[in-house]
Ligand code: HEC
């Protein structure tokens with residue numbers, strides 16, 4: 128089974144690589160000609176992906192060739208490049224669920240769902256599996272009906288993917304992790320009361336910190352984790 132899988136991946140890789148080479152690997156011979164070569168392909172592929180979209184059942188390979196590869200095949204916009212194990216390793220570490228969530232909401236220069244607004248969670252997950260398994264991961268491709276956003280995320284993973292973007296920097300007036308006084312004051316309400324506030328959302332903080340599928344228990348554990356990091360009780 129495993130070797131059959133890696134064979135399939137290896138052959139997929141040989142299909143992907145020429146694309147990467149055509150887009151980024153060739154020396155700058157004639158920029159105009161290169162752009163002319165890339166442009167029509169990009170257009171055809173966008174039209175093609177829309178036409179093939181019904182049912183949202185595209186394979187990971189299809190997703191990557193038509194959508195994600197535009198950046199990830201060449202490392203455009205600072206994206207982790209397919210095959211670059213060092214760039215992917217820390218990301219792979221958080222697990223497929225968290226990566227899928229992250230790709231769905233988008234991250235910095237990465238647009239939500241890589242710009243494919245019609246993509247399903249399953250398609251995004253498949254695309255991630257396709258890319259990361261060529262980059263040092265060994266994820267099992269989720270099948271239709273799998274609940275991808277399963278609840279085996281650690282508080283640390285949740286905080287990383289959902290909470291720190293505001294609470295690390297103080298974005299939108301969020302109490303910063305470095306601001307122990309602010310947290311100590313809030314913590315005095317007790318963990319249950321804090322959890323209730325975050326479930327509802329509070330001021331500029333979206334309900335459940337923006338992760339709609341977080342369970343109450345996960346949220347509580349994540350708040351406890353944040354308080355511990357802050358050093359508040
Ligand atoms: C417009 C360019 C672009 C496209 C298209 C794109 N990505 Fe990305 N992607 C990025 C960039 C840039 C990052 C790095 C974001 C960061 O960490 O700051 C990234 C990061 C990621 C990550 C890691 C997220 C994390 O939390 O570290 C995953 C997973 C991912 N992309 C999946 C996809 C998938 C799946 C697609 C196609 C459906 C896709 N990307 C399409 C630019 C793109």
Ligand code: HEC
Pocket residue numbers: 285286289290291292293294298299300301302313320321322324325329330331332333335336337338346349350353
């Ligand atoms: C979009 C930015 C943003 C994100 C993402 C976010 N928060 Fe917040 N958070 C805030 C802001 C702003 C406040 C202060 C709200 C206020 O007091 O008006 C806050 C307050 C809090 C508080 C104190 C609530 C209280 O009753 O005083 C806790 C606890 C908290 N956040 C936990 C979390 C957790 C856990 C996550 C991730 C699951 C998260 N936050 C994600 C912006 C954010």
